[in-house]
Amino acid sequence: MTAPMLEIDDLTKRFGGLVALDRVTLDFEPDVLHAIIGPNGAGKTTLFNTITGMLKSDSGTVKFRGTDISGMAPHRISRLGMSRSLQIKSVFDSMTVAENLWIAAQASQGVMHPFANRSRFGRTAERVDRILELTELERLRDTPAGTLSYGDVALLEIGIALATQPSLLLLDEPICGMGPAETAATVEKIRHLAESVDIIIIEHDMPVVFDLADRITVMAQGGVLARGAPEEIANNAAVREAYLGEEEEDDEPDA
């Protein structure tokens, strides 16, 4: 058994009276594509928000590759190699696609030279080219991100997250808003990415999850309902009852 890359211990997050994360304890082992599923409001996004430092937890600890990152600022966690896409797509609107990727690639190296011209950072430029190719956004390279279609923004989200050279990528409903063709292509990309970077994906599209994931975590009402391989989850009575049975009502992208 390999050591977990991400260890979540007794994590609690409350919003006023609402317990969004209720003493969650979870380990994620490396080299496995993890998926988190669960009905709307289960606390999946809150889990990502708390892990990445965007929200402060009320109690509990998070360890990333052995480093305690509880309470750490988002930019420091990011520089440790954890990167994420946001469920509510959020990019640098008035900057071009290439600039969006450029700043992400440069930021991860921590070099924010105040006087040297940007064209002098060859390695960053190479990285941008590679990610434009990977996300197939080359044709939109000089387009302002604020004018992209929904699906292209979703791709750019993933591209930005990748540009920071993460060792762990957290994807929050990355294919939400994509058409069937784009979805299929993106799922293939994620599968391909998983060969070089650890991935945890939150997704509510069940066929995608069961096709993609090696290991599924089911959340409900701020807690962990079940964990296991896709077959185990599909046959788990509690999961079927709490979640899979009512899948049809759950197509609305939540906030």
Added chain:
Amino acid sequence: MKARIDRTVLLAVLALLIVAPWLLQSMELEFWLDILAEVLIWSLFAASVNILFGYAGLLSFGQALFFGMGMFGVAIGIAKLGLGFWPALGLGMAVAVGTAAVAGALAVRLTWHYFAIITVVFSLIFYFIALSAKPLTGGDDGTSFSMPAMLEVGDFELSLTDQTVQYFFILSVVGAAYFLKFLIVKSPYGMALMAVRENDTRASLIGLNVYFLRWTAFVIAGGFAGLAGCLFALFGRYASATYMFYHVSGEGVVWTIIGGAGTLFGPVVGTALLIVVREELSNMWEHYPILVGLVVILTVIFAPKGLMGFWNALLDRLTQPPADRAAGGEPHEPREEAAAVQVRGKDRP
């Protein structure tokens, strides 16, 4: 092509600025040289607003505070401490940057209107301090001084008392500051500021220290405003608390917005235009600020990038091949399944 036109215009303007003393003399318009010097100083001040608002996305109505600090640093240094020209300039800069470092550490914890309000509050506090600290600042009367020499070698003395020397001193300082601003804007740091301006949540998630970036921008902007204040004190041989008032800050904001926030030379264009308008209109029509206010509102609504935005759009139109223009800019591949919804990841107030 576009870059070439821009460069040509820039060089032409620079050349005009360099020959201005002789040109204006030959036209018997010497007093315009002082107006030109004033325009240069105030465009440096507007650059300070622009660094914060145009690049870091922080609208400050308190930049006059650092302008005033620079002014008083120079004036008190010369009049009260008996400092020479350069040490006084150094004192003005140190006071302005020091104040900005402290004020910024508090102010950049806030954003949007809260940030704008706290910058006003800071400048009001210091305005009243400067008014009441009469022994140090001269209170209502301000502090005047007589100009020390800039350079003395034997019998040779260089001093700003010579109008032409003064003009070239101001021109070179402002020119150097704008060159520095150019370097900053084109650097990774400048891009990081823009990322913070666009989306601070996303910026922090890619590893940018948003607080630190905003604070450094605040300090740099404070330095620019302070330098403008130093120059203005030297130019007028005095310092006065009236220049710390937020009304002055507001003018910097107006000049920047009309010229084009987030563009390198927008503040120069806006400042030049409005100071000339003021010179020409203020004694003809006392309510001319109404006109200025109207222009600001129209600019904010119709031309967020100000006059420089118009200029850039115009050049784009002129230099872009007509075929591209007809296609409406970007060649988009038609894709049936992609929802053409425009996503705006606006998650801020």
